[in-house]
Structure formats: structure tokens, C-alpha cells
Amino acid sequence: MAKPIFQRPKGTADLLADQTALWQHVESTARLLFGDYNFSETRTPIFENFDVFSRSAGDTSDVVTKEMYDFHDKGDRHIALRPEGTAGIVRAYVENKLYGPEFDKPYKTFYIGPMFRYERPQAGRFRQFHQIGAEAFGSMSPALDVEIIAMVVDFFKTLGLKKIKVVINTLGDQSSRDAYRQALIDYLKPHVNELSSDSQTRLEQNPLRVLDSKDPRDQVFVADAPSILDYLSENSTKHWTQVQAILRALNIEFEIDATMVRGLDYYNDTIFEIMTVDDTLKGAATIAGGGRYSGLVSEFGGPETPGIGFGIGMERLLSLLKAQNLTLVPEKQLDFYVVNIGEDTDVVAMQIVQAIRSFGYVAERDYLGRSAKAQFKSADRHHSKFVVTIGDEELANQVASLKNMNTGQQQTVNLSDLYTDLPTLIESKGDK
RNA sequence: GCGGUAGUGGUGAAGUGGUUAACACACUGGUUUGUGGAUCCAGCAUACGAGGGUUCGAUCCCCUUCUACCGCCCCA
Known part of the structure; x- marks a missing residue:
């Protein structure tokens, strides 16, 4: 830190020789394994039209309201650095008409690359971070949900990770959500004044998010809140039970957390997170998250097409690997x-x-x-x-x-x- | 966006309101001038994040700023 004339932007990192070897190891493992599942790689631009993200993530999501790394370019276009991978993939899926008959369904693809979020850096959180993710379009089969989850689990196991758990939940379809949303509002409304101020606004905009609050004042009520699982439509119930059945058939252990929600608004039915129970990553225990979404493709002008996907946080994954001493990349040696x-x-x-x-x-x-x-x-x-x-x-x-x-x-x-x-x-x- | 802690050379790390800012590691050179991991010796000339202020004088006090780390929010 002599007298740096230039320093890297806040929340970014220089990955040097001692780290890139490990990154390459993780990335090539992903490419190999995802290839086994017949996923192909897609590379989309790192920046997109701002609306690509705001449309998909939901206008009330934090990602859009305060974390977007956006700017106006010389042509006065409103550009945003991608905060996550799904929106760009969906845009590309529609723009390139990958829903066409000449492509296999489900259309399965993965991506690896940097993402950007304008926020305060801290443990496991950066302005430029990296995700490995995958998406599959065109099938509602619960088996596909399980395949996606299985692939992430397989990936982590291949890397040697321990102390991880799969947590799943369902958000139901639109009618389930509407019914549950109302039930939740009815339940929380009488206690509005006892909720945290954040949750009071959440109640207005996105009541489900109250469930995710860590504020003790909210958790009191969350504990006894009605469960989404009691409001599932017939179709969603069927899907949900089938997902669990297949997971069990594959001996994939999982927990159900009926209060788990997602930060992006486009999810429905199955959602899941892969978390570590390693204490060293307490603030960033979630290393992968994903789920189903149904409205996105049509939102981007394509035919009604269901999708499912996940994103893995590279930095979190790597710090977990380090915490578990799994970083043994062979040292470079001269002949x-x-x-x-x-x-x-x-x-x-x-x-x-x-x-x-x-x-x-x-x-x-x-x-x-x-x-x-x-x-x-x-x-x-x-x-x-x-x-x-x-x-x-x-x-x-x-x-x-x-x-x-x-x-x-x-x-x-x-x-x-x-x-x-x-x-x-x-x-x-x-x-x- | 809010809050907390910190910022000394390539690295780790002492230290004090006042002459040459320890020590260790690393590095470079030397120890019979062409051979390794040991010992010993020497060197390391652009180190107190940046900018202001207080003071006769600040690396050490105050302010601002930048950055890092941690927490909140939220998430990967």
C-alpha cells in the first residue's frame, strides 16, 4: 500500500496467481459435471438494458430498488451491470428463439461469470462477485426440479464439500400464492404496530418477505404464521409431493423450511437453497439458491414457458472450500x-x-x-x-x-x- | 443507505508528541571469484493510506476522505 495512484474499485478483487488456480479448478469441475447432465454453456453480455433486470427481478425487490449497478451510456441508454444470471439467459433464450422446435426440451444451459451489485462490501458480499448457474426451460416435470438440485449437490460433493444441507420450500402457483398472501396479510394485519418498521412496509409491498425477517419482533409472529403449504393448489401440491418423493428416491437429504422465500420476485413452486452449517460462513451461509419460475419467458416476449435454475456464489463456495481445507490444487512445479x-x-x-x-x-x-x-x-x-x-x-x-x-x-x-x-x-x- | 473496528516497508509485526522508526520473514549480494534447500556477514535510497488542522514539533491528538474487515438491510 505504498502510494497507490490507482486502487481497485470498492468491493472488487484482484485474483492473483495463488488464487486463479483454485478458481480454474472449480470452474472446470463445473463445466465437466454440468456437461454430464447435458447442460451447455451460454455466455451473455455482462451488461444489459436496465429493463431486462427490472422487469424480471420485480420492481419491489431490493436488487432493483437499491442494488443495481447502472448508468447511462453515451447514447443515453439505461444500462445495468447484471446483478444475476437468469434474466440475461432468459432474454437470450427468447431473442434467439431457443424455444423453437429444433431445440431439445428442456433446453438446458449453464453460465459462469461475474455479477454486480451496488452494495456495501462485507463478509461473503462484493460489488463484483461471481456465479456459476444453470437454467432449464420448457418442462414442468418435478423430475427436472430434482435434477437441478441433484446437480448442485453433486457438484459440491465432487469438490469434496461437507457440512452442507439442502433446504427446500414451495411458493405454489399463482393461485396458491394469492390465497396465501391474503391469509398472511389477514394474520399479520392485527399486529402491524408490533412489527419492525421494515416489515410494516413489507406487509404492503411483499408480505412473503416478512417471513424472511431476522428481526426478533417479527420472528415472534412468523413462528405461528400460516404456512404456505396449507394453501397450495391441487397442481402445486402434486408437484411439491412429487419433488420430495424423487429426492428421497435419490437419497438426497433435504429440509423443508416453509418460511424460506427468495429475494427475486419471479419464483414460484419449488425453491431451494444449499447452505453450509459451517460456522465460519455465518453471514453468508447460503452458497447456492434457485427455484422455478414460470412467467419470465413470456415476460420477455416468448411463449409461455416454465423455467428452473440456480445460482452458486463462487466467492462463498471458495471460502467454504478454504474453511474445509479443500483447496489443495497441485502446486506449480518446474520440470x-x-x-x-x-x-x-x-x-x-x-x-x-x-x-x-x-x-x-x-x-x-x-x-x-x-x-x-x-x-x-x-x-x-x-x-x-x-x-x-x-x-x-x-x-x-x-x-x-x-x-x-x-x-x-x-x-x-x-x-x-x-x-x-x-x-x-x-x-x-x-x-x- | 446506517453502525462498529482498523490502515506502519514485499510480508508479518513493534513503537513513541521531538535526534538515525525495532525485530522477524522474504529478497539481493558475499562467505575459495560456475551449482540448491544449512550457518554467518552485509544490503534493502524512495514505509507510518490520503488531505487538512492543533502544536515550537506529529506516525502517534482532532476533522475530512479513501480503503479493508465486521454487523444491519438484503442476498450469492
Whole structure:
């Protein structure tokens, strides 16, 4: 923190070499696994027309009202950095007519990338963060709900995560929600003045959100509030029970939390969160959340099409991995370090490293004209398996020293052999 | 948007209203001038987040600001 002329924007992070390896590991695991479930990747723009998000997330949601990272561009277009992945995917789904008959149904896709929310950074929360998510369009089957949940669980298990739990709930269909909403209002109305001020406004705009309040004053009432599960329509009940049945059939453990709601307004029927019970992430226990939505595709001008999806918070996932010591990405190790002594060997040293690399080995050399000792120290620090040393004398004889750093044994090899037959040279000298 | 804590060199970390701001690690060089992980020696010249103020004098006091961390709200 010397005298930084520039520093990164608030709530953003520089991911450096010591972290990107782990990120790549997580991302490639996701790509591989989601591929097993026959999901393909979609990459949509990082920014969209503001309305793409406001229309989908709901005008009363916090994401829209206060967390949108938006601006007007030079053409005076109202642009927003995407706060979540679903809206862009749905927009692309409609715009590219992926509902057409030539595409499989359900249409299954995943995405990986940065999201933006204008809020105060704190534990597990940033202005630029990253999500891995997936969406599936065109099927109402409860089996698809379960497949989505199973895929997330599978993903976390593949990464080695422990102490996670699946929490599910249903919001019912429109008629269920309307009925429940009214019941909830009827129940809470008499106690309006005893609720927190936040919840008093919630009661007006989005009563379900009261259920999510952590304020003790509200929780008193939430405890005895009517349950959505008692207001489900016949269809929603059927869907809900079937989801549970299939989850059980797959031996996926889950909890039901009838007070769980979602921050975005577009969900209905099955919703779920994957949480950690690890204390280290207390403020950010939810590492993945998702659910069904039915109105989105038509909202964007497409045919009435149900969808379901989830989003995983990369940063939260990674901090959980760290908390559980699952960050063991193999350390980068050099196969060869080329030590060169004297300016005259500069060119040949370059030829040697390149030759070594052409065989597929990881190779490095010195570019600072340091002493042989210093170069060997570097080789050692990088846990290089071999060191090739070349000085004026070797150069004159067209040879080099090849040292096995584990055994300490050193031999003289012809440069021509090194260029053409390196693998054999080191085979004969033991471990590669 | 609100609240709390913090900000010393590449890193960790002492410290004080007043001459050269500890120590450790790392790094660089040296220890028979071309060979590693040990010891010892030396170096590390642009360190007290930034900007104001109080004071004879501030890294240490006050204000502002920026940033980080934590909490609220909400969420990934």
C-alpha cells in the first residue's frame, strides 16, 4: 500500500496467481459435471438494458430498488451491470428463439461469470462477485426440479464439500400464492404496530418477505404464521409431493423450511437453497439458491414457458472450500531450470528452454544475469526436478550439465541430444 | 443507505508528541571469484493510506476522505 495512484474499485478483487488456480479448478469441475447432465454453456453480455433486470427481478425487490449497478451510456441508454444470471439467459433464450422446435426440451444451459451489485462490501458480499448457474426451460416435470438440485449437490460433493444441507420450500402457483398472501396479510394485519418498521412496509409491498425477517419482533409472529403449504393448489401440491418423493428416491437429504422465500420476485413452486452449517460462513451461509419460475419467458416476449435454475456464489463456495481445507490444487512445479553463466550463453540458454518446452516440460531460466548460485536457488525454490547448466566451456564443447535435483547427480550431455532426445536422457537418470 | 473496528516497508509485526522508526520473514549480494534447500556477514535510497488542522514539533491528538474487515438491510 505504498502510494497507490490507482486502487481497485470498492468491493472488487484482484485474483492473483495463488488464487486463479483454485478458481480454474472449480470452474472446470463445473463445466465437466454440468456437461454430464447435458447442460451447455451460454455466455451473455455482462451488461444489459436496465429493463431486462427490472422487469424480471420485480420492481419491489431490493436488487432493483437499491442494488443495481447502472448508468447511462453515451447514447443515453439505461444500462445495468447484471446483478444475476437468469434474466440475461432468459432474454437470450427468447431473442434467439431457443424455444423453437429444433431445440431439445428442456433446453438446458449453464453460465459462469461475474455479477454486480451496488452494495456495501462485507463478509461473503462484493460489488463484483461471481456465479456459476444453470437454467432449464420448457418442462414442468418435478423430475427436472430434482435434477437441478441433484446437480448442485453433486457438484459440491465432487469438490469434496461437507457440512452442507439442502433446504427446500414451495411458493405454489399463482393461485396458491394469492390465497396465501391474503391469509398472511389477514394474520399479520392485527399486529402491524408490533412489527419492525421494515416489515410494516413489507406487509404492503411483499408480505412473503416478512417471513424472511431476522428481526426478533417479527420472528415472534412468523413462528405461528400460516404456512404456505396449507394453501397450495391441487397442481402445486402434486408437484411439491412429487419433488420430495424423487429426492428421497435419490437419497438426497433435504429440509423443508416453509418460511424460506427468495429475494427475486419471479419464483414460484419449488425453491431451494444449499447452505453450509459451517460456522465460519455465518453471514453468508447460503452458497447456492434457485427455484422455478414460470412467467419470465413470456415476460420477455416468448411463449409461455416454465423455467428452473440456480445460482452458486463462487466467492462463498471458495471460502467454504478454504474453511474445509479443500483447496489443495497441485502446486506449480518446474520440470527444468536452465542456469546460464556468462553473457555469451544468453542465446543458447534461450534455445535450450524453448527446446525443453517443445517436449511439453515446464521450463524457466534466469533473465537477470544472476550468479550460478542464485540461479540454483531459484531452481530450488520452484522445486525444479532438473537443472541444465551451460557456461562458456560447455558452449564451446556443445554440451551442457544435466542435474537431477532430487538425487544431486549430474551428467554431461550433448546439446544435440538434449534438443532431440531429452525425454530419453532423463528417463535414464530416473524419475521425471 | 446506517453502525462498529482498523490502515506502519514485499510480508508479518513493534513503537513513541521531538535526534538515525525495532525485530522477524522474504529478497539481493558475499562467505575459495560456475551449482540448491544449512550457518554467518552485509544490503534493502524512495514505509507510518490520503488531505487538512492543533502544536515550537506529529506516525502517534482532532476533522475530512479513501480503503479493508465486521454487523444491519438484503442476498450469492
